[in-house]
Amino acid sequence: MTRRVCVIGWPVAHSRSPLIHNHWIAEYGVEDAEYVRLAVEPEGAGDKILNLASLGFIGANVTVPHKEVAFAALGRHDAVARRLKAVNTVVTLADGSLEGRNTDGYGFIANLKDRAPSWRADAGPAVILGAGGAARAIAAALEDEGAPEIRIVNRTAGRAEALIADLGLKSAKVFPLAQTAMALEGAGLLVNTTTLGMKGESEVSFDLSPLPKSALVTDIVYTPLETGLLRRAREAGHEVVDGLGMLLHQAVPGFEAWFGVRPEVTEELRQLVLADIAGK
Structure with a gap:
């Protein structure tokens, strides 16, 4: 059969x-x-x-x-x-x-380990753009992997606060869009979980200069494979990982x-x- x-x-x-x-x-x-x-x-x-x-x-x-x-x-x-x-x-x-x-969180972590073998979750706070379903899976996976702090940057503070409370994240903070630069300071990872950068959508446009050069930048969008965020991060000297591997590994x-x-x-x-x- x-x-x-x-x-x-x-x-x-x-x-x-x-x-x-x-x-x-x-x-x-x-x-x-x-x-x-x-x-x-x-x-x-x-x-x-x-x-x-x-x-x-x-x-x-x-x-x-x-x-x-x-x-x-x-x-x-x-x-x-x-x-x-x-x-x-x-x-x-x-x-x-x-x-x-x-298996969404598993796929996210496996992709980073595959494409950026030197990356470590405990290298610094993880900044997550967005507070939707993908952000939930990724935040939980990053905490389990050992990220010392989860920073959620979202247009609506209430939704980000609900995500943190619902998942029971032990060390997490909410940052409004106006405080993105503050969220980036000292971070070890920046993740875009929104549709920004997807074909037909507007790009992630904030200044990346507050982000330490040692930080890894990744995007769950994979159409296009290199989003505007990843291109700008790569040009600024950051290691970057595209979002296709998350789909494959999950x-x-x-x-x-x-x-x-x-x-x-x-x-x-x-x-x-x-x-x-x-x-x-």
């Missing part, structure tokens, strides 16, 4: 998860396996996720806008999903029950759970996805 896995979202046609997972299925010779897209409207999404087996699937990835819905629908979660109250990976356990997991734990093989994120896979992006 074919082991089928899907990515659930609305819309979902843009998802590159099938490209990634089907590449690994072929590369590792996983027999009787298939990964497809499943467009699921918001209404009734929770029921669709609960009924994956009856739809013919052994697991799923979950993308926007269903990550919180998946968390609410599922009765079992790993510790990360429980903390974030969001699910991006659904796995069928040995007893047939479904468990919701979240897929690793799910593939291993579904098919029993731990795949590698290779340059071949990066180029495959970049070619797909260029062709769109």
